[in-house]
Amino acid sequence: MxxxxxxxxxxxxxxxxxxxxxxxxxxxxxxxxxxxxxxxxxxxxxxxxxxxxxxxxxxxxxxxxxxxxxxxxxxxxxxxxxxxxxxxxxxxxxxxxxxxxxxxxxxxxxxxxxxxxxxxxxxxxxxxxxxxxxxxxxxxxxxxxxxxxxxxxxxxxxxxxxxxxxxxxxxxxxxxxxxxxxxxxxxxxxxxxxxxxxxxxxxxxxxxxxxxKTSPRHLLNNLTEVIEGLPQQNKLAVREALNSFLDHSETATWLDDFEDVHDLESxxxxxxx
Ligand SMILES: [Zn+2]
Incomplete structure (x- = not known):
């Protein structure tokens, strides 16, 4: 040794x-x-x-x-x-x-x-x-x-x-x-x-x-995964909050500007x- x-x-x-x-x-x-x-x-x-x-x-x-x-x-x-x-x-x-x-x-x-x-x-x-x-x-x-x-x-x-x-x-x-x-x-x-x-x-x-470059979409996927791993009693409330954020028209417009840059094929x- x-x-x-x-x-x-x-x-x-x-x-x-x-x-x-x-x-x-x-x-x-x-x-x-x-x-x-x-x-x-x-x-x-x-x-x-x-x-x-x-x-x-x-x-x-x-x-x-x-x-x-x-x-x-x-x-x-x-x-x-x-x-x-x-x-x-x-x-x-x-x-x-x-x-x-x-x-x-x-x-x-x-x-x-x-x-x-x-x-x-x-x-x-x-x-x-x-x-x-x-x-x-x-x-x-x-x-x-x-x-x-x-x-x-x-x-x-x-x-x-x-x-x-x-x-x-x-x-x-x-x-x-x-x-x-x-x-x-x-x-x-x-x-x-x-x-x-x-x-x-x-x-x-x-x-x-x-x-x-990591896109905001990619980061959102990570966030969704973290939420899925939360204990049941917290999961629903956090998921609801995230969904209302994502459903907001201004958020949607902003997110539309980003493509998922996970460009695997190339x-x-x-x-x-
Ligand atoms: Zn070990």
Whole structure:
């Protein structure tokens, strides 16, 4: 095991304390890590930030690497990412709903290096990504975490109507065929080379979509999603208030000025040619 306080020159911070709470930049700290695992982590972060339009961040907060408990953390072979801080931008993992393109772009490249990635939709992982190398990088139809990722990108990056439930079925396999064809990638997704190509293209497409200016329509969709997640007794009142706002003739006129700039077709064209 090795002691580190940075990866590829990016300082590692801890922000899960009363005076340095979750979501802040926290404080730089030493972490124990397995050397082989560190090698993978370096390669992964190198690739993530090479493609990420925001470039190399100033701080990465982690909930930990070596943790004295059973599992990969107990061997210093797992990494938890809480948040990423650039000069003018922050990705806090609990903010998935508002930063889907950036979040899923990063996750796509992480998946090229780590066989296990647990994200926002995986139980108990709303506030961090967990990554480890305990299984090889490939796609397994029976893997809940991999299918959740797949359904999330099909829904939010490729704009397909799909249920995000982590279960591989007829609907998911049908949409995969359609999207792979559009991307010029061979199926099945379970062939490693096809899966890697999909991860790579999806990462690039997600980052491109992130770069396009977010329109008020897009922000309204995010708001609607947040409302749907509220407890029933609050949901109705908030939804009513939003609807009366949207139904107002001046709001409608204003919104008509904006198109949804999620211009997927031309982004795909640009990435695959
Ligand atoms: Zn973890």
């Amino acid at each position: 090795k002691t580190i306080n940075q990866v590829n020159g990016i300082p590692l911070h801890y922000a899960r304390l009363t005076n340095h709470p979750y979501g802040t930049r926290g404080q730089q700290r030493n972490f124990l890590i397995d050397e082989g695992f560190l090698n993978t982590l370096q390669k992964a972060l190198q690739e993530v930030f090479e493609h990420c339009p925001l470039g190399i961040p100033e701080v990465l907060t982690t909930a930990g690497i070596f943790v004295d408990k059973p599992g990969q953390h107990g061997h210093g072979k797992a990494f938890d990412i809480d948040a990423i801080f650039w000069n003018n931008e922050t990705l806090v993992t609990t903010n998935f709903i508002h930063q889907k393109e950036l979040y899923l772009g990063i996750e796509s490249f992480l998946r090229k290096h780590f066989g296990i990635v647990l994200n926002y939709y995986y139980p108990n992982h709303k506030d961090h990504w967990h990554v480890d190398t305990s299984v090889p990088v490939d796609y397994n139809e029976s893997s809940k975490s991999e299918t959740l990722y797949l359904q999330l990108v099909l829904k939010y990056i490729y704009r397909e109507e799909i249920l995000v439930d982590g279960i591989w079925g007829r609907q998911t396999s049908g949409v995969v065929k359609e999207v792979f064809e559009k991307l010029g990638i061979k199926t099945p997704i379970t062939t490693k080379a096809n899966y890697l190509k999909f991860l790579d293209s999806t990462g690039k497409i997600a980052f491109k979509l992130y770069e396009q 982004v795909i064209e640009e990435i695959i040619t």
